Each structure stands twice: as C-alpha cells, then as structure tokens.
Amino acid sequence: MSMSVNKTEKIGIYGGSFDPPHFGHVIAVKEARRSLGLDRVLVIPAAIPPHKRISGRATAEQRFEMTRLAFENVKFAEVRDDELRREGPSYTADTVAELREEFPDARFYLLTGADMFMTIQNWWNVEEIFASCTVVALSREAGQTDELREHAVWLGHRYAVSTEVVENPVVEISSTELRGLIAKGQQSKFLPEKVAQYIAREGLYLD
Numbered sequence: 001m002s003m004s005v006n007k008t009e010k011i012g013i014y015g016g017s018f019d020p021p022h023f024g025h026v027i028a029v030k031e032a033r034r035s036l037g038l039d040r041v042l043v044i045p046a047a048i049p050p051h052k053r054i055s056g057r058a059t060a061e062q063r064f065e066m067t068r069l070a071f072e073n074v075k076f077a078e079v080r081d082d083e084l085r086r087e088g089p090s091y092t093a094d095t096v097a098e099l100r101e102e103f104p105d106a107r108f109y110l111l112t113g114a115d116m117f118m119t120i121q122n123w124w125n126v127e128e129i130f131a132s133c134t135v136v137a138l139s140r141e142a143g144q145t146d147e148l149r150e151h152a153v154w155l156g157h158r159y160a161v162s163t164e165v166v167e168n169p170v171v172e173i174s175s176t177e178l179r180g181l182i183a184k185g186q187q188s189k190f191l192p193e194k195v196a197q198y199i200a201r202e203g204l205y206l207d
C-alpha cells in the first residue's frame with residue numbers, strides 16, 4: 001500500500017478559465033501527477049470579472065460543469081468551485097491561502113502551463129504563493145523545456161521558490177483555438193466528447 005502513517009500528502013493545484021476545458025489540460029494534469037507522484041489534483045476554474053466577459057463565452061457555471069465533465073474519468077482530480085464562490089476576480093494567492101487552512105500539512109504543487117510560468121513573477125502577492133507551493137512548469141509547445149528551465153533558474157535566484165519542470169507530452173491546443181473551431185461548426189479531437197455534447201446542447205461559442 002502506498003499510504004503510510006504521517007505521509008505528507010502531495011496536492012496539485014490547477015487553475016484556469018477552462019473556456020472550454022480540453023485534452024491539453026487533462027493530459028498536463030495526468031503527466032504532472034505521474035512525474036511528481038501527486039496524491040491528488042484540485043482543478044479550480046477561475047472567476048472572470050463581469051467587465052472582462054466577452055459575449056458568446058460560457059458563464060462560470062457552464063465552465064465549472066464542462067470542467068467537471070472533462071475530468072470526470074480522472075480519479076485523482078477534483079474540480080472545485082473555490083474561486084467561483086468568492087467575490088470579484090480570482091487571485092491564486094488567495095486560493096492558496098484558503099487551501100492552506102484546509103490542508104495545513106500538505107505539500108502544494110501549483111501546476112502552470114508555459115505561458116503562465118513565464119510570467120508568474122508578475123502575479124499578485126506571488127511571494128506568498130512561492131512560500132506555500134512548489135511551482136510546476138508544463139510545456140505547451142515542442143522544444144520549450146530549455147526556456148522553462150532557464151526561467152526556473154532565474155526565479156530561483158530572485159525569489160525563495162522551489163520549481164519543477166515536467167517533461168510532458170506536448171498537446172498543441174488552446175481554448176481560444178477551440179472557440180474559433182466551434183464558431184465555424186468544426187470539431188476537434190482535443191475536445192472531450194461529453195464537453196462537446198454540452199457545448200452543442202447549450203449553444204456555446206457560436207458567435
């Protein structure tokens with residue numbers, strides 16, 4: 001058995017808009033859990049401030065439901081509404097602080113795609129995130145690991161932060177690209193079947 005007394009739980013935290021969620025998200029989470037030996041991953045859709053909301057996009061409830069469907073067969077993943085229940089825009093530092101109260105003894109791994117990892121130093125209260133989480137970088141394009149490793153070194157010189165660069169299989173897809181395909185009536189192998197059905201039923205992303 002892998003469970004033993006006093007074993008520190010390793011928890012991944014994966015945030016995003018998930019508008020819509022896709023296999024790039026699911027595969028990144030699976031690979032991070034495999035390579036880091038995470039016990040579970042909390043998948044947390046972010047609130048999008050109303051003034052930023054663009055017509056034709058999904059509501060918070062729809063993004064939450066689609067994310068639940070995308071991760072429904074991933075046993076170690078739990079889709080949570082922490083950021084949707086809070087007022088105003090979502091700050092990862094706030095989420096991590098709340099999770100720290102809920103899981104005082106866990107080791108946190110903040111999972112980020114390359115675009116997020118390269119700019120994480122600009123996030124609000126980032127030093128509080130660094131104090132509580134190992135930051136994990138996942139590639140979004142082929143040949144990106146060197147750039148991610150260099151940035152990890154730079155962060156390490158500048159901040160008290162622990163980082164990991166995962167060599168994940170690259171899945172070149174974004175939600176932006178998927179919204180464009182759906183608007184044109186096209187399908188994509190990167191969209192989980194149940195998410196595609198939900199999008200069709202709700203008439204999402206048509207304009």
Ligand code: ATP
Pocket residue numbers: 015016017018019023024025028111112113114115116138139140171172173174175176177
């Ligand atoms: P959008 O185009 O709307 O920005 P997105 O595809 O970037 O959507 P987000 O919800 O913005 O998806 O991303 C959530 C998290 O998942 C971020 O850390 C992002 O870097 C990461 N991510 C998104 N797509 C991939 C992918 N294909 N491979 C690895 N990580 C990804």
Ligand code: MG
Pocket residue numbers: none
């Ligand atoms: Mg994005």
